[in-house]
Structures are given as C-alpha cells and as structure tokens.
Amino acid sequence: MSARPGRASGATTRRRVRARVEGTVQGVGFRPFVYRLAGQLGLDGAVWNDARGAVVELEGDGPAVEAFLVRLPREAPALALVERLVREEVPPTGERGFTIVASAAEGEPSALVSPDAATCGDCLAELRDPRDRRFRYPFVNCTNCGPRFTIVRGVPYDRPLTTMAGFTMCPRCRAEYEDPADRRFHAQPNACPVCGPTAWLADGHGQRLDLDPRSDAVEAAAQALRDGLVVAVKGVGGFHLACRADDEGAVAALRSRKHREDKPFAVMARDLDGARALVALGAEEESLLLARERPIVLAPRLEWASVAPSVAPRSTELGVMLPYSPLHHLLVDDFARAAAAAAGGPAALVMTSGNASDEPIAYGDEDALARLSGIADRFLLHDRPIHTRTDDSVVRVVEVGSARGPVARATTEPGSRRPLVLRRSRGHVPASVELPLAAARPLLACGAELKSTFCVAKGQRAWVSHHVGDLKNYETLVSFREGVEHFERLFAVVPEVVAHDLHPDYLSTGYALERGVDLVGVQHHHAHLAACLAEHGELRPAVGAIYDGTGYGTDGTVWGGELLVGDLTGFERAGHLRPVRMPGGERAVREPWRMACAWLVEAYGPQPPLPAVLAPWVEPDRWGVIAELARTGFSSPVTTSAGRLFDA
Ligand SMILES: [Zn+2]
Ligand SMILES: [Zn+2]
Structure with missing residues (x-):
C-alpha cells in the first residue's frame, strides 16, 4: 500500500468508509472505474486489489459517500460482477486525491478470475481503423475484453502470473496500462504490434512460410481457406480446424482426415447477418450469438444455407458461432473478401475442434503440430501460450x-x-x-x-x-x-x-x-x-x-x-425403465443392434425373428446367439439405460 499523507481535516461532516468488494473485480477495469466514479463525486481515498477482491476507501461528504456505494455495483464495468460489498466506518485521515494502489499479494487468493470475453466494440473499431496503431493486430484487447481464464497461471490476476509474462510492454502500452483513465489500465494481456505476440503461417509440417510482403499471416491463411485447404488455427482455448463451409471437397477431406464419421462440425459466420443466412434464429439465439461468451448456438438449418452436406450429415440443425477473438475477426473478414472475389455470396468457415476423433483438442504448439499435421494443410500459429485448454461452449x-x-x-x-x-x-x-x-x-x-x-x-x-x-x-x-x-x-x-x-x-x-x-x-x-x-x-x-x-x-x-x-x-x-439385458456387456454399446435384440426378447419372448431392417447387417446365426445371451443373461448385465433404449 502507498503511504498516505495524514492531514488534519477541517470539515466536520467528513466521513471515511472502507468497502470490501468481492466478486469478479480483478482484470475487468474495476479500479479505473472506481477512480473515475470517485472523481465524479469529488471523493478522496484509494482503491487496491488484494487476494480476496478489491478494497475501496472513500472519504468526503456523507451524501457523496452514500451515492458512491449505491452506484458502485450498478455501474460497474461490463465484465465485473460485484457479488458482495461489506462496508465499515473508519476514522477520516484527511487524505486528498484518489489513488490506485498496486496489487498486494497477501491474504488468501479467492479473488475471482473472469472468463474469456469476446472482442469488444472499441477494440474491434481499432482493429479495423487503418490509422490506429493496432490496425489489423490479432491480439488487441482491453479491460473489457480478451483472454482471461485461458492465460491465467495463478492468482492474484497480474501479468507475471499469466502467459503474457514473457512480453515486456513498450512505452506506449506501458503508459496505457498505468493510466487510470485509460481503457487499458491494468489490462494484463495489453499488447501492440511493437511489443506483443505475433502470428505466422506455417505449412502442414509446421515450417514457417515466407509470405508475400504485401500480405500478412492471417490474410495468407484466408487465401488458403478460399482455395479449399484445411487450416489449423490457434485460438483462445485451443486449436480449431478450419475450412470453407460451402466446399464439399474441403469439408469431406477434413472429415475423413479427422476420422470423424458423422459428428456435426460447428461453423463460424462472419456476423449476425452471416448467421441468419445459415440457420433460423429467434431473438434469444441472436442475443446468445452476440453475447460476450460467444458460444456455439444450435439452431435449425435453413434449406438454402450455403453449407456443404458433409458439415452436419443427417442433422437438421447446425452449430453456429460468431468470431470471438481479433484473430477470428480478421480471418473471417479476409476470407469473406477473398471468397466473394472468387465466387460471391455469404461466406462461413467450418471451425471444429482441433483433434482427431475422441482425442482432446490440441492447445500446445508442439502437440498441435504432432497431432494435426496429417489433418491440416496450413497452421496459423501465434506465440501467446494457452495455459488451460478450453473448448467452445454449446448452447x-x-x-x-x-x-x-x-x-x-x-x-x-x-x-x-x-x-x-x-x-x-x-x-x-x-x-x-x-x-x-x-x-x-x-x-x-x-x-x-x-x-x-x-x-x-x-x-x-x-x-x-x-x-x-x-x-x-x-x-x-x-x-x-x-x-x-x-x-x-x-x-x-x-x-x-x-x-x-x-x-x-x-x-x-x-x-x-x-x-x-x-x-x-x-x-x-x-x-x-x-x-x-x-x-x-x-x-x-x-x-x-x-x-x-x-x-x-x-x-x-x-x-x-x-x-x-x-x-x-x-x-x-x-x-x-424396464430392466433389460445388455448382451455381451459393453459390446452392446458399440453394436446397438444387440440392444434391439434384447428389447425384442423382453417384449416377445426368446428367439424373436430378425427384423428385416437389420437383415443387411446382422447374420441370422449371430442374432440367435445374442437372443440367447439376452434370455439367459450370460455375460449380459441388466440395465435401465435410456441411452441403450434409444440405441434399440
Ligand atoms: Zn476491448
Ligand atoms: Zn506495445
């Protein structure tokens, strides 16, 4: 804590209140907000983070102090969540001015780390503004948006305990970081093209590609996607495998390389209009798509959606999401431009988890190169490490x-x-x-x-x-x-x-x-x-x-x-549900026709005839053996499983 000059107070109505604030109040622009609010109300004092949340000390007129405490939870920044506010009166010190005190790593760390949040409107505007110093910078973020949980290695939430620890801020970023009035005050992942992470494009074996000096890695990746290649994209919580969603050849290739026979792939649309061209959306779905959590939203696929059959075979629904990192925004924008030049019409990308079927998604660079090199033709990589692998949410x-x-x-x-x-x-x-x-x-x-x-x-x-x-x-x-x-x-x-x-x-x-x-x-x-x-x-x-x-x-x-x-x-x-046998135990999960047999035995007695619909797949002799297992219960445990009933 900083030393506070004690000065005798003249006013008799002067009060000092210490408010302990718990909830998601670190790394979300909370202290700058407190600083500005105190300034508006003419209050003196200080705010600091500790391992349990934030502490605010306020000194000034009674009504102004009360107004502050009412407005604090109501007007807190978008990503902040004030869960508890405990106040106590303390003696006034006569302190003048309001200070933000550096973090003290003491107490027990129960301050809440916030979830990762989609790129905010302010950062998006900078990303697209050719005059801004972060124009087309794939890692732009601020206290209202950006990676959080996925880059946190410990608490308190401060840059040295994130995967941004290896990047030293340049003077301009440092100035933003230290200015209480700035949108990037204490934004731990703050970065710019001069000092922050960079992205590059590699071939299918991880060899960095020399690019045409007029294009950058993201633009080149978008070109590769336009040409029907599969690109592994390092994102926020792990790798995606991307390809153009309207190209049956590209999607079918991805599906066969992933060994993912028929599980649906999620699709990333450029914006809400792009999503509306793919699926039927109600107001609730639209607000979910735009929410800062940016989940995959399942919705009925439109008949005329420009999506290849292999994206979601045998499904009337489609999982759609919108870009949630600056790198995604650049990629889908560049892809839409490139694809429109070639073909025309709205463009969406398959963005499915970066794994072969049944494996966890890759999130480390080495691991991704090892596991995805047989699947991806290109790798869009960057050097901001992901600490915790985190899949896309589905709603x-x-x-x-x-x-x-x-x-x-x-x-x-x-x-x-x-x-x-x-x-x-x-x-x-x-x-x-x-x-x-x-x-x-x-x-x-x-x-x-x-x-x-x-x-x-x-x-x-x-x-x-x-x-x-x-x-x-x-x-x-x-x-x-x-x-x-x-x-x-x-x-x-x-x-x-x-x-x-x-x-x-x-x-x-x-x-x-x-x-x-x-x-x-x-x-x-x-x-x-x-x-x-x-x-x-x-x-x-x-x-x-x-x-x-x-x-x-x-x-x-x-x-x-x-x-x-x-x-x-x-x-x-x-x-x-009625208990039935699982003929052969776990094998009945992999061969669902066994459950059909068991249910028929249960319903009609031993040795039910082989249904015509199963005849092409099941030999009559095997059917008889399985029916016998179901009847005797030999190596066939009893189950009331709803999943097995659906299998049957
Ligand atoms: Zn932002
Ligand atoms: Zn910088």
Missing part, C-alpha cells in the same frame, strides 16, 4: 414452462424460451455458481468419466470446471489432474471432503480415493438431480426424471432411465 434455446402444474407456473412464464447450456466451457468458466446451501467444509467433486467435469466449492460458492473430456484418454486424465490443482489454487480451496461417483472403476473415482481425505460416494443420477436443484437454488425435494446412458446404481446394476424423488442430500428410486 441451445428450449421452450420451457409449457408443462402445467404449480411448480411450472410459479417459476417460469408459460411458453418462454430459455438458453440451455449443453457444454459449459470457454466464456463461462470459471464463473462461480451460488449454492443454495453453504458447503460445511471445502470440497472437491470429481464427476464421472466420459464427459468429465469437476467442481470445487467453498462456503456458498461452487466453481464448475471447463469440459475436460473422456478420462480414458491418458492426456485428458493428465488435464483433469492439472485442472483440479489449478482450480484449487485459483480459488484457494483445500478440499476436506471429496465426492465421487459410486462407480468403483471410474478413473475419477480412483483419483478421489488417492486424495486421502473424507470421501462421499454419490449415486450418478442423484448427482444429476442434486446439480439441477442446486443450479436453481432449490432446497425442497423434487421428482427428477433423469435419462442418460450409464450410471452405477446402488444395487450394482447399470441405471440410466430413472425417476428419483429426492433433495440435495438423499433420494428414493421411485421408478425406472
């Missing part, structure tokens, strides 16, 4: 409240449309969730195994992790372990209790057992019910219908289509 808008009943009427408007987050990752993480009930002890919840996420909680707050992926993949398991440690450090949670899935063989359960603290085993579907209740702040019991693929039941069988009556602490199994 869909659903109709809610059409159900009748007192609960539906009390909590929702009939027929309203709400976003449903299907994958909560980049842009959302690590924003915290408020718990309806404080955690009695700090805890870690290890989650399941296939679409792994974890969660740490302390008091009333829970931090749900980014989407980690399938823990059976070794690299993903390593990410899971590192992610847990990272979250524990960021939010200063030292778990005294570790919750785990009841499944004894899940790798997440194995990890929980290693931790050597108190363990709580939670039934898989009860965890789904309790998570839903907690998300909606509901403490009362509820009936939950949970339909999923697999979860270990309290009776040791495989559950999956469950009606539970329960609350946060316990449940009863009130109903479930």
Whole structure:
C-alpha cells in the first residue's frame, strides 16, 4: 500500500468508509472505474486489489459517500460482477486525491478470475481503423475484453502470473496500462504490434512460410481457406480446424482426415447477418450469438444455407458461432473478401475442434503440430501460450414452462424460451455458481468419466470446471489432474471432503480415493438431480426424471432411465425403465443392434425373428446367439439405460 499523507481535516461532516468488494473485480477495469466514479463525486481515498477482491476507501461528504456505494455495483464495468460489498466506518485521515494502489499479494487468493470475453466494440473499431496503431493486430484487447481464464497461471490476476509474462510492454502500452483513465489500465494481456505476440503461417509440417510482403499471416491463411485447404488455427482455448463451409471437397477431406464419421462440425459466420443466412434464429439465439461468451448456438438449418452436406450429415440443425477473438475477426473478414472475389455470396468457415476423433483438442504448439499435421494443410500459429485448454461452449434455446402444474407456473412464464447450456466451457468458466446451501467444509467433486467435469466449492460458492473430456484418454486424465490443482489454487480451496461417483472403476473415482481425505460416494443420477436443484437454488425435494446412458446404481446394476424423488442430500428410486439385458456387456454399446435384440426378447419372448431392417447387417446365426445371451443373461448385465433404449 502507498503511504498516505495524514492531514488534519477541517470539515466536520467528513466521513471515511472502507468497502470490501468481492466478486469478479480483478482484470475487468474495476479500479479505473472506481477512480473515475470517485472523481465524479469529488471523493478522496484509494482503491487496491488484494487476494480476496478489491478494497475501496472513500472519504468526503456523507451524501457523496452514500451515492458512491449505491452506484458502485450498478455501474460497474461490463465484465465485473460485484457479488458482495461489506462496508465499515473508519476514522477520516484527511487524505486528498484518489489513488490506485498496486496489487498486494497477501491474504488468501479467492479473488475471482473472469472468463474469456469476446472482442469488444472499441477494440474491434481499432482493429479495423487503418490509422490506429493496432490496425489489423490479432491480439488487441482491453479491460473489457480478451483472454482471461485461458492465460491465467495463478492468482492474484497480474501479468507475471499469466502467459503474457514473457512480453515486456513498450512505452506506449506501458503508459496505457498505468493510466487510470485509460481503457487499458491494468489490462494484463495489453499488447501492440511493437511489443506483443505475433502470428505466422506455417505449412502442414509446421515450417514457417515466407509470405508475400504485401500480405500478412492471417490474410495468407484466408487465401488458403478460399482455395479449399484445411487450416489449423490457434485460438483462445485451443486449436480449431478450419475450412470453407460451402466446399464439399474441403469439408469431406477434413472429415475423413479427422476420422470423424458423422459428428456435426460447428461453423463460424462472419456476423449476425452471416448467421441468419445459415440457420433460423429467434431473438434469444441472436442475443446468445452476440453475447460476450460467444458460444456455439444450435439452431435449425435453413434449406438454402450455403453449407456443404458433409458439415452436419443427417442433422437438421447446425452449430453456429460468431468470431470471438481479433484473430477470428480478421480471418473471417479476409476470407469473406477473398471468397466473394472468387465466387460471391455469404461466406462461413467450418471451425471444429482441433483433434482427431475422441482425442482432446490440441492447445500446445508442439502437440498441435504432432497431432494435426496429417489433418491440416496450413497452421496459423501465434506465440501467446494457452495455459488451460478450453473448448467452445454449446448452447441451445428450449421452450420451457409449457408443462402445467404449480411448480411450472410459479417459476417460469408459460411458453418462454430459455438458453440451455449443453457444454459449459470457454466464456463461462470459471464463473462461480451460488449454492443454495453453504458447503460445511471445502470440497472437491470429481464427476464421472466420459464427459468429465469437476467442481470445487467453498462456503456458498461452487466453481464448475471447463469440459475436460473422456478420462480414458491418458492426456485428458493428465488435464483433469492439472485442472483440479489449478482450480484449487485459483480459488484457494483445500478440499476436506471429496465426492465421487459410486462407480468403483471410474478413473475419477480412483483419483478421489488417492486424495486421502473424507470421501462421499454419490449415486450418478442423484448427482444429476442434486446439480439441477442446486443450479436453481432449490432446497425442497423434487421428482427428477433423469435419462442418460450409464450410471452405477446402488444395487450394482447399470441405471440410466430413472425417476428419483429426492433433495440435495438423499433420494428414493421411485421408478425406472424396464430392466433389460445388455448382451455381451459393453459390446452392446458399440453394436446397438444387440440392444434391439434384447428389447425384442423382453417384449416377445426368446428367439424373436430378425427384423428385416437389420437383415443387411446382422447374420441370422449371430442374432440367435445374442437372443440367447439376452434370455439367459450370460455375460449380459441388466440395465435401465435410456441411452441403450434409444440405441434399440
Ligand atoms: Zn476491448
Ligand atoms: Zn506495445
């Protein structure tokens, strides 16, 4: 803290208040905002960050102090979130002027790191202004936008603890960074073409390409895309694989190289008009597309959308997103220009996760080159490291409240449309969730195994992790372990209790057992019910219908289509789908016709005839063997899985 000259105060009405502000208040332009607000109200004092948030000391007239405290949470900057404000009167010191004090790395680090945010309007204007010193600079950002969670290595959130530590600010950037009135005051990733990260284009083996001096790396990448090549693009939370969305040859090549038979690819449109040319959008979808989280939004594909069939085969929907980093904006703008010159019409890019099927997305340069060199023809790279791999979030808008009943009427408007987050990752993480009930002890919840996420909680707050992926993949398991440690450090949670899935063989359960603290085993579907209740702040019991693929039941069988009556602490199994055999166990997941056979045995008795629709794929003899397994139960566990019923 700075020394403050103590001066005798003349005015008798002078008061001094110390306000502790908790929430997302670091790295979001909060202190400059406080500085300006204090200036407007003629208040003296100081503001500083500590490891729990921000502290403001205000001195001046009583009404001005009160006005400040009312306006503070209301007018806070776009990315800030004031969750708690605790004030206390302290004796006036007679201090004059208002100062922003440098960070003190003391106390416990529970200050909230904010999620990554899409490029703001001011930065976008600079990016497109030929007179601006950041014209076409792919890493322009400010306190209102830019990378956050993905570049943070520790707390407090300050440049040395981000992946920007290796870039020393030039005098002009430094001046912005130190000017409390500047939009870039203490913007930790602040950079410019003189001092910051750079982008370059490499061939399919990672060899840097010498470019025509009249074009830059992004422009050259856009040309490659125009020509139908696949380009691996290093983004905010990892690599994308990009190609033009209207070129069946390019998309089919990408699909076959990725070994991704029919999972849909997401598409990046240039802007809202570009998205409207691809999918049917309501007002809710449009505001999601434009939100600073910039998720992939699923929406019905338009019949006339200029999208190759291989982008989303056998799907009537399309996942669309808008550019969320300056590099994306430049790339889609340049591509649209290049493509329009060649063909005309709106242009969109496939932007799918940078991996071969079932692997986690690549986020380190070396790793990306090793894993994607057989897939990408070009690499658009840059030298700002990504600390935490973070996938794009996925959202869909659903109709809610059409159900009748007192609960539906009390909590929702009939027929309203709400976003449903299907994958909560980049842009959302690590924003915290408020718990309806404080955690009695700090805890870690290890989650399941296939679409792994974890969660740490302390008091009333829970931090749900980014989407980690399938823990059976070794690299993903390593990410899971590192992610847990990272979250524990960021939010200063030292778990005294570790919750785990009841499944004894899940790798997440194995990890929980290693931790050597108190363990709580939670039934898989009860965890789904309790998570839903907690998300909606509901403490009362509820009936939950949970339909999923697999979860270990309290009776040791495989559950999956469950009606539970329960609350946060316990449940009863009130109903479930009819139990059937999974002939051959896990093989029935890979060969869904086995489930069709098991359901037919259940419905019609032993040896059902082979349905004509399956005849081209299944030998009658094998059908008979599988029917026999289903009848006898030999090496065929019982399941109530909804996923297996859908398979059938
Ligand atoms: Zn900005
Ligand atoms: Zn600079």
